[in-house]
Amino acid sequence: MEKTGQSVEEHLAGVSPRKRRTDAERLLPLFTRVTGQPAEMWGTVIGFGQYHYRYASGHEGDAPAAGFAPRRAATTIYLYDGVDAHRERLERLGPHTTGVGCLYVKDLDAVDLAVLEEIVAASCAALGDAPWPVRDHARRTGPGGTPTAAR
Template structure:
């Protein structure tokens, strides 16, 4: 069904989190995992080799392309955390103005270190993204 390169793997999220380098990123990734679990109510699942996803949705574009993808999640990268808020084309500028130091991609928020952002505001952003996504494509538990 899904032609996505990024798909659930069944790998252990806990093992992945423990192996993140450097150690500071591992500690932060574990903190992000706690936040995402609390905010979403979903259990984490590995998507591909390095993305931790929470929930999923099925999409079908007007072109006929369809598949499954994670509803929200993050990837702890060496330089910065990549945080996935779907759908990426929504305007979250009011929330982002209160978040703290970050950079934006299409559906991705880049944060160098968690101390740079307000985690309560990040939780608000995650909730807003899930609500907006669910209004387009229903979000299901992992």
């Protein structure tokens, strides 16, 4: 994934429906507070900080350490360590759906933002203790080079 150089404000101006744009504007300060990093565009993902990944296969690259994308159907929140690492918190979050490493929220007003902040913070912490803004998780991969949470 690569940074685009597009401004976050420019990206948000084109987000529809309006509910997604409003929710994204509310998430910006939450992610900035949790990560201590400014928002940058990584494709269509609003990312914060970055880490370097390297799989056992040799594939490597850079990605945001935390991020979300306001999509038409729902806001997608990317969780580095996967949703399984957050089961207990997700039970307290409020209405949402999940994928393997994504949390989907249709209405930010319906979820507990304090719990969401805990989830984002825990996911970032799973990247390990290397300094911001670049973290390398090569030492934390499982079978086939799949990323695993740092313990």
